[in-house]
Amino acid sequence: MFFNARIKPILPGLAVTLLVALAAKLAEHAERVFFGRGWVESLVFAILIGVVVRSVFGLAPRYFAGVRFCGKTVLEIAIVLLGGSISAQAIGSAGGGLVVAIVAVVCISLFVSYHIGRALGLSEHLSTLVACGNSICGNSAIAATAPVIEARSDDVAASISFTAVLGVLFVFVLPLLHAGLGLSATQYGIFSGLTVYAVPQVLAATAPAGALAVQVGTLVKLIRVLMLGPVIFTLALLGGRARETRLPISQVVPWFIIGFIVMMIARSFGLLPEFALGSMKTASSFLTILAMAALGLSVDIRNVMHVGGRVVVAALLSLMFLCMLSGLVIVVLGTA
Numbered sequence: 123m124f125f126n127a128r129i130k131p132i133l134p135g136l137a138v139t140l141l142v143a144l145a146a147k148l149a150e151h152a153e154r155v156f157f158g159r160g161w162v163e164s165l166v167f168a169i170l171i172g173v174v175v176r177s178v179f180g181l182a183p184r185y186f187a188g189v190r191f192c193g194k195t196v197l198e199i200a201i202v203l204l205g206g207s208i209s210a211q212a213i214g215s216a217g218g219g220l221v222v223a224i225v226a227v228v229c230i231s232l233f234v235s236y237h238i239g240r241a242l243g244l245s246e247h248l249s250t251l252v253a254c255g256n257s258i259c260g261n262s263a264i265a266a267t268a269p270v271i272e273a274r275s276d277d278v279a280a281s282i283s284f285t286a287v288l289g290v291l292f293v294f295v296l297p298l299l300h301a302g303l304g305l306s307a308t309q310y311g312i313f314s315g316l317t318v319y320a321v322p323q324v325l326a327a328t329a330p331a332g333a334l335a336v337q338v339g340t341l342v343k344l345i346r347v348l349m350l351g352p353v354i355f356t357l358a359l360l361g362g363r364a365r366e367t368r369l370p371i372s373q374v375v376p377w378f379i380i381g382f383i384v385m386m387i388a389r390s391f392g393l394l395p396e397f398a399l400g401s402m403k404t405a406s407s408f409l410t411i412l413a414m415a416a417l418g419l420s421v422d423i424r425n426v427m428h429v430g431g432r433v434v435v436a437a438l439l440s441l442m443f444l445c446m447l448s449g450l451v452i453v454v455l456g457t458a
Contacts, residue, residue, distance in 0.1 A: 135188015138181075142172050142415035143408070165326040165414045169290055172418015181419060193416035196409050197322050198378035203406035204325075204340060205385030206394055207333065220312070221345060223451045227316055228349045230447060231257035235440035242432045247273040250357070251281040252433065256440040259347045260285050260319030266350060270358050280433050288437055289319035290421055296327040307334040309452050315342025316448035317441070322413050344382060 146167035175181075181189070235256045239249030250271055254263040261282050268278045296318070300310045310331045318324045321343055328339040388394050394402075 132188040132191045135185040135190070136192060137188070138175075138185050139172075139189055139192040139412060139415045139419060142175060142419065143168055143412045145171050146411060146415065163326070163329045164411050165329050166293065168411050168414035169293065169326060169418040172415045173290060173421050173423060174418075176419050176421060177423040180422075185419075189416045189419045191416075192412050193322070193420055196416070197413035198381075200325075200406045200409035200413060201321060201340065201344075201378045202381035202385055203402045203409070204336070205382035206389050206399060206402045207337065207406070219455060220342070223455060224316065224342060224345050225349065227444070227447050227451060228257050228346060228353070231440070231444050232353065234443050235436075238439050238443070239436040242436050244432055244436055245277065247271055248277040248281060248433065249436070251277060252285075252436050252440060254353065255281055255285045255319065256437060256444060258350050258353060259321070259343075260289050260323075262320070262347075263350055263353075266354055267357065270354050281437075285319060285437065287421060287423060288441065289323050290418070292318060292441070293323050293327045297330045300331055305452075307332050308338050311335040311338025311340075312342055312452055312455075313445075313448050314339040315346065316451065317444050318343065320417075321347070322410070322417050325410050326414055340382075341386075 146164045149167040149171070150164040232253050235253035236249045239252050240246070244252070251264050251267060251273055254267045255261065257263075264278060264281050264285065267273070296314060299305075299313075305313065311328055311334065314324050314327045314335070315338065318327050318339075321340070324339045324343045325336060328335040385394075389399075
């Protein structure tokens, strides 16, 4: 009974996602065999292959449940395991002002992004959705914000469609920035964590820069995600709906963030056995690739054609401002 109700519906999508993930691993292996090194990580291959499959061949509804499972639950497990590879000492070089800087970046970006949208003629609701998606965590922030501000369904669709595509494209651009500006692993991790929309995209963007960049970027991004609760509550207050709004605790503090922090603390105090760390790292790596494949399978590049030009411009300008603000943070913090 449990198998039929809970497990069976995800199997078709899980199988397709697994095939994309394996194809990504093979692509990276072939790249190393023929060119002597891996120019593109398997995480990026997984996204790219997934996007091509979804955009060219489409995805039947029976695959949706499995793809969502890999893009959410599998990713959350991978993030928790990733926490076991991070110690407080390893990221201490980022400085004590990092949390304050993250909060400041989110608040400033929300304000500026909203007013960019309004200046371009977007409605208050659409400007708010674009600002929240750009400043906090992409589609998740948009989905959580929409019912609080009573946004129209077409505004939600417009903001999510372009955010999904822009977020994936940005993953491919960021490694070029890392190479061109000569950022250290810590600096690049901070920059990625402050600018990339979603947690899986941070993992994909930082992977080429090494383990420290992945660790720092993930930590920065998770702190940024935690801003979603206070922002939504503030929007409810401004709209006079604070008493009506009952934000689930899972949106304020997602379970995987708690798990990530617990694992990081355990690693910092030497509570995790050394023999388990290698297996955890391997498992986290493959589960992340699986989640990247699901991310790609969730994006239909053709949807961007249905988004208005002003939304595209607003999102691009907002992202550019966020990048400049994040670069300023790195300079001010003086991280090496």
